[in-house]
Amino acid sequence: MSALRNMETTHKSTTVLRCKVAVVGDATVGKTALLQVLKSSGHEYPKNYVMTSGVELCVKSIPIPETNVVVELYLFDCAGQSIFNQLEFGTSHYKGASIAVVVFDVNSKESYRSCSKWYQDVKDASSTHNIPGK
Numbered sequence: 630m631s632a633l634r635n636m637e638t639t640h641k642s643t644t645v646l647r648c649k650v651a652v653v654g655d656a657t658v659g660k661t662a663l664l665q666v667l668k669s670s671g672h673e674y675p676k677n678y679v680m681t682s683g684v685e686l687c688v689k690s691i692p693i694p695e696t697n698v699v700v701e702l703y704l705f706d707c708a709g710q711s712i713f714n715q716l717e718f719g720t721s722h723y724k725g726a727s728i729a730v731v732v733f734d735v736n737s738k739e740s741y742r743s744c745s746k747w748y749q750d751v752k753d754a755s756s757t758h759n760i761p762g763k
Contacts, residue, residue, distance in 0.1 A: 641697045649703045651723045651755075653747040654732035655740040656709035661685070663732060664706050684708065684722045704730075723754035 652660050664687045665673055685706040692699050705722050723729075729751040733740040 644698045647701045649726045650728040651726040652730045658734040660732045723751045
């Protein structure tokens with residue numbers, strides 16, 4: 630019975646902070662692979678390329694050490710193919726994003742040059758939020 634009392638007196642409520650993250654960039658730069666590595670805490674890396682069509686949601690919970698706070702990142706893995714990013718379909722997933730992660734391939738100057746376009750697309754769609762950057 631005393632062990633149960635100790636558990637009751639030491640129980641702390643957890644504060645959960647949620648954040649929407651838009652992960653964008655050209656096709657085949659590694660957005661999905663990056664998120665799979667993050668989600669698995671570095672234990673998994675995809676062996677084969679599978680094109681993302683539309684958007685895929687990944688949730689990563691990160692406990693803040695020595696606190697009762699957990700940050701939940703809602704990571705929206707947005708397709709890089711232009712066919713999936715036309716008009717409202719592509720940018721609707723950026724709305725309400727607090728953070729934009731723009732991914733590029735270090736071996737592709739073109740994907741690097743596209744970063745400013747991707748950043749601007751997310752910034753325009755999230756006009757009510759101030760996304761820091763250039």
